Amino acid sequence: METISKAESAKRHLVEGIKLFFEERDSLAIHTLAAAAQGTLRDIAQVSGAERLSILHDHSDIAPEHKRNWINALNAPRNFLSTERTIRTGFSNSMNLTMLWYFLMQYFYIGR
Numbered sequence: 716m717e718t719i720s721k722a723e724s725a726k727r728h729l730v731e732g733i734k735l736f737f738e739e740r741d742s743l744a745i746h747t748l749a750a751a752a753q754g755t756l757r758d759i760a761q762v763s764g765a766e767r768l769s770i771l772h773d774h775s776d777i778a779p780e781h782k783r784n785w786i787n788a789l790n791a792p793r794n795f796l797s798t799e800r801t802i803r804t805g806f807s808n809s810m811n812l813t814m815l816w817y818f819l820m821q822y823f824y825i826g827r
Contacts, residue, residue, distance in 0.1 A: 728752035749814040760825045
């Protein structure tokens, strides 16, 4: 049995998501891997007492009155996969690239 840390788990999700992105593979799989890494990094940040749990969700440039809309937009694809009753949604490569980039930065900020 292989034993890994949460940081290693996040790293593996990001590495595989990045590989799939550059191979122009399945955008849903890329999104799922990026979201899994982000969830793990948020867990690490929370346990370690980090100031920010998510570079995107806790972004300082988002005005307080727009924060709920911002978070809803970021979470829409993940919510579709887990709780929404909507039949169809879209997954864009530009959103996946943004997620992978920010979560990679979050990994270096929190996960190492």
